[in-house]
Amino acid sequence: MSDISDFETRISAALDRIRKAAERGAAMPDAPAAPQTTDTADLEALRSQLDEERAANAQLEERVKLLKQRQDGKLSELEASVEANRKRAAGMDRELQRLRQVNADLRDINEQLRKAVEAGVSEPHLVNKAMMAELEALRATRAADAAEMDAILGELRPIIEQEAEEDAAG
Helix, strand or coil: CHHHHHHHHHHHHHHHHHHHHHHHHHHCCCCCHHHHHHHHHHHHHHHHHHHHHHHHHHHHHHHHHHHHHHHHHHHHHHHHHHHHHHHHHHHHHHHHHHHHHHHHHHHHHHHHHHHHHHCCCCCHHHHHHHHHHHHHHHHHHHHHHHHHHHHHHHHHHHHHHHHHHHHHHC
8 A cells, every 4th residue: 555655646746747847838938949958858757757657557556456356256255155154054943943843742742642651541643653753853853963064064164175275285
């Protein structure tokens, strides 16, 4: 950024010199031929400096443009990462809600089965319901674990890829 300030200062100084030279030329229309040659030489030097400053300014503008493009690219990457994390979190939340519901159903069926055993009544359909609820609870637990592993792998994948790139490069 100090380069930009230096260039701006140099450009401003060059423009001031050009303006002063132009004012001197306009203020003295009847000036002798010899001083005009000196003014012409000064004017040419100032034009040369102005062209150099314009070239430097164009280079700086190109650098700023490249930096903006890089920044926009990084911003897009971050936004994509945030969206992927939101999707993973939503998936984990769905699986956890399902797990909670299945476990609540399992507790309810086990309570019914317990009451039937206390009453001395054999209820085969309650045993079947309890077995089905337990299987569903195991499936829900597995799905929640899988969602959690996906979230962990999603966080580790960029780190692993970066290390692999560094190993390949160096």
